[in-house]
Amino acid sequence: EPEVTQTPSHQVTQMGQEVILRCVPISNHLYFYWYRQILGQKVEFLVSFYNNEISEKSEIFDDQFSVERPDGSNFTLKIRSTKLEDSAMYFCASRTGRQEQYFGPGTRLTVT
């Protein structure tokens, strides 16, 4: 069964550094998403991406964040200058034209 994959599984970085989180959505999916979950809190929407552009973004997704789909398979989230409060699990999700979203295993980002 096709799955969303994410790399790396765990990323440790120092405050102020740039990180790129990578996702490979399910191949025939059209819509792509990033969510995050701070430890002990609920899953929060960051951004949605469709037809090679951002469809929506939340208040969390400020100028420090960007997304790209550089080729036909990868979908990346870049955080330009990480802060301590960016420490969280970051989940990529994708879907077809139906509404059900399928999540990748996540990248645990630790900012020290």
Added chain:
Amino acid sequence: RKEVEQDPGPFNVPEGATVAFNCTYSNSASQSFFWYRQDCRKEPKLLMSVYSSGNEDGRFTAQLNRASQYISLLIRDSKLSDSATYLCVVNKPARGSARQLTFGSGTQLTVLP
């Protein structure tokens, strides 16, 4: 009022028990509803979608009451492997077609031997 509200639990039930989770949502324009399960430090996994008047999948039954903005999940004959956090998730209406999901905080279930 929270966008999606759930009883956080925890629910501790013996194997074989029936357990029910409830959820309310605030945006009456929401159109799609889901239950996901999340194991500790793992990704949310789609358990079932809830459309129109609800649906059943094996031991799991989901109900939707649009008038009350209320969703429920019933688990019958619970198994040890059902132990997880159950997330009530609502598709947020938005411009365009790329709907975002709004998650509840989850209800923790532990099934005891």
